[in-house]
Amino acid sequence: MQAQTRVDVFEQIFLVFLGLGTLVGVVVIAYTLYNAYKYRDGGDETSDKARPTLGELPTGGEGGKKLFLSFGLSAIIVISLIIWTYGMLLYVEDPGDEIPDEEAIEVDVVGDGFAWFFEYENGAESTNTMTVPEDTAVWVNVTGGDVWHSFGITDLRVKADAIPGETDRTWFMTGEAGDTHEIECFELCGDGHTQMVGTVDVVSEEEYEEFLEEEAPDDDENGDDEEADDENGDENGDDETDEENGDDEENGDDEENGDDEENGDDEEADDTEDGGDD
Structure with a gap:
């Protein structure tokens, strides 16, 4: 059985209020018209004790039994309506097990x-x-x-x-x-x-x-970007290594050249000494 929707709930509440309102309205209007006709001016005078008197509150007839009955029925209807409506609104707030989380x-x-x-x-x-x-x-x-x-x-x-x-x-x-x-x-x-x-x-x-x-967010693109960053990092690291190697080679050449020059200077010094001895 499919769970009730919010639309279903509010339609039920509306129809119940409309039905009860219509029923109460029909009863009240019918009773009013009945009494208006029964106690109309120019009608037959009766000794009815329930006959309303101008300027006095109606007794409700028969010691107020009718009045008590009308108020009692009204209270029962109104209280029942409040309880039923409150329960329906609780369902609107949280349907509970009627709608499983996995669905x-x-x-x-x-x-x-x-x-x-x-x-x-x-x-x-x-x-x-x-x-x-x-x-x-x-x-x-x-x-x-x-x-x-x-x-x-x-x-x-x-x-x-x-x-x-x-x-x-x-x-x-x-x-x-x-x-x-x-x-x-x-x-x-x-x-x-x-x-x-x-x-x-x-x-x-x-x-x-x-x-x-x-x-959906594209996780693959983010992963590719990270891989590209890693590759760029590796390439930069290789470039730095190459530069360092290049510097070392240059330093090595300079050192060799420096040694050769020193050796040349020593040879010239030896030739000079030999010439002086001669």
Whole structure:
């Protein structure tokens, strides 16, 4: 059995209130018209003790039994209605086991700068368009980025405050693939309030998986960049090594040249000494 949606719950509440309101209205109006006709001016005078008297409060007839009965029935109806409605609203706040976690998805929502930003479970992101799979429960975690906003989807009976530093969590059920719903801001947030709108696109499960793959962060590119950095680092290290080797070779040549010059100077000194002896 499929879980009730928020739309189902609020429609039930509306229909119950409408039905009871109509019933009470019919009874009250009918009873009023009956008494107006029964005690009309010019009618037959009767000795009815329940006959209302101008300027006096009605006794309710028969010692107030009718009055007590009407108030008692009204209290029972109103209290029962309050208890039933409160239980239905608790379900709207948290459906509990009716919607298992493994069958639902989560979307983080941020209202910022008169736009709506969405982040999905795999890190995919979108702006002003929330893409969701068909016949699925969607939990939304709503917050604000700059000022107070209010995330709302009228068609799905969704409303959650978007307040900076706080997170409001709510849910809704998607319908058939191809359905679209308008996202609005229900909080007067600034000059661009009326333009702060978006769209909920309901797609098939296959299209949703493709969307997540296309919009997911590309980890491969980051990995390639790191590999490229490592290669550049290795090349730079090789260049530095080559330069150092080059310096060593130059130093070696200089040292050899220096030794040759010293040897030449020694030979000249020996020739000079030999010439003086001669």
